[in-house]
Amino acid sequence: MKKTLFLSLMFFTSVIYSQSVSDKAISYLEEGKIDEAKSLLIEQVNKNNTGLKILELLGDIASFEKNWDTAISYYKKLVVANPGKADFNLKYGGALGMKALSVSRLQAVVYIPDIKKYLALAAEQDRSQIESRRALVELYIKLPGFLGGSDEKALMYANQLKNLSPVNAYLAKGFIIKENEDLEDAMVYYKYAFKKYKATGEAAATNSLNYELGKVAAELDLESAYGLQLLDKYTKNYSYKDIYSMEWVYLRKAQIMANLKNKREALQYVNKALTLKADFKEALNEKDRIQDL
Numbered sequence: 001m002k003k004t005l006f007l008s009l010m011f012f013t014s015v016i017y018s019q020s021v022s023d024k025a026i027s028y029l030e031e032g033k034i035d036e037a038k039s040l041l042i043e044q045v046n047k048n049n050t051g052l053k054i055l056e057l058l059g060d061i062a063s064f065e066k067n068w069d070t071a072i073s074y075y076k077k078l079v080v081a082n083p084g085k086a087d088f089n090l091k092y093g094g095a096l097g098m099k100a101l102s103v104s105r106l107q108a109v110v111y112i113p114d115i116k117k118y119l120a121l122a123a124e125q126d127r128s129q130i131e132s133r134r135a136l137v138e139l140y141i142k143l144p145g146f147l148g149g150s151d152e153k154a155l156m157y158a159n160q161l162k163n164l165s166p167v168n169a170y171l172a173k174g175f176i177i178k179e180n181e182d183l184e185d186a187m188v189y190y191k192y193a194f195k196k197y198k199a200t201g202e203a204a205a206t207n208s209l210n211y212e213l214g215k216v217a218a219e220l221d222l223e224s225a226y227g228l229q230l231l232d233k234y235t236k237n238y239s240y241k242d243i244y245s246m247e248w249v250y251l252r253k254a255q256i257m258a259n260l261k262n263k264r265e266a267l268q269y270v271n272k273a274l275t276l277k278a279d280f281k282e283a284l285n286e287k288d289r290i291q292d293l
Contacts, residue, residue, distance in 0.1 A: 022053040029240045034061060052081055059091060064240040068099035079118070086126035093118030094135060098243075112147055115139060123157070130165050133157040137172045141179045151176065167197045167205075171212060190216050194223045210234040211244045211252075218255035227256055247276040251283050258290050266290045
C-alpha cells in the first residue's frame with residue numbers, strides 16, 4: 001500500500017513538474033525566445049522527463065525551424081503514445097507532408113501513404129478540424145491519379161469546410177478550380193473568400209488565414225490593399241506556431257507592390273526576402289520580374 005502510494009505521488013509530482021517546465025517554455029516561445037525554450041525542453045528530455053507536452057513543443061519548434069526530420073521524430077512519439085488525439089495525427093501527417101515537399105518527387109512517394117493516413121485520421125477524429133481538411137484538399141489535388149490523386153475526394157473535404165469555416169471553404173474550392181485551369185471560375189470563389197472575411201472577420205480565423213489571403217492577393221492581383229493589411233497582421237501576430245516564414249511574407253508583399261507598379265517598394269521587399277534566405281528561388285525569380293517592370 002505504501003509503495004503504491006509512493007509511486008502515485010512520484011508520478012503526480014513528475015506530471016506537475018513537467019507542466020511547469022512546459023509553461024515556462026511556452027512563455028519563452030511567446031516572447032520569441034526560441035533558443036531558450038528549446039534548451040529548457042531538451043534539458044528535460046536528457047533527464048528522461050519526456051512528457052507529451054514537452055515532446056509536442058519540441059516538435060513545434062522543429063517545425064518552425066523547418067527541421068522536418070526532427071519534427072517527425074517528436075510527433076511520431078506523440079502518435080504512438082496517444083493515437084486517438086486528432087492534433088497529434090494532424091501534426092505528424094503535416095510534418096510528413098512538408099518533408100515530402102523538401103525532397104525529390106521520387107523520394108516523396110514513400111511518404112504519401114502515411115501523409116494520407118494521418119491527415120485522414122485527424123479529420124475523422126475531430127469533425128471540426130479545419131487544418132487537416134485544407135491539407136487533404138491540397139494533397140488530393142496535387143497528387144497525380146496514379147498516386148491516389150482525386151478531385152472527388154478533394155471536393156468532399158472542401159464541402160466539409162462549409163459549416164466549419166466559410167472562408168476556408170471558398171479558398172479550398174477556389175484552389176481546386178484554379179488547379180484545374182479554370183482561373184475565371186476560381187476567382188469567383190476567391191472573391192467570396194475576401195468578401196466573407198472582410199464582413200465577419202471569421203470566427204475560425206487563424207494567423208495562417210491572414211497569410212493565405214495575402215498570398216491570393218499577391219498571386220492573382222486581387223484586393224491588393226487588403227492583402228497588404230492581412231500580411232501586416234500576419235507579421236504582427238507571427239510566432240512559433242506559424243508555418244509560413246517571414247521571407248514568404250516579404251515575397252508576397254513584393255508581388256503585390258509589383259502588381260501595383262511600385263517598382264521601388266517591390267524591390268525593397270524582395271531584397272528583404274533574399275536577406276533572410278539568399279538562395280530563395282521564388283524571390284530571385286520575382287526580382288527578375290520586378291527589374292523588368
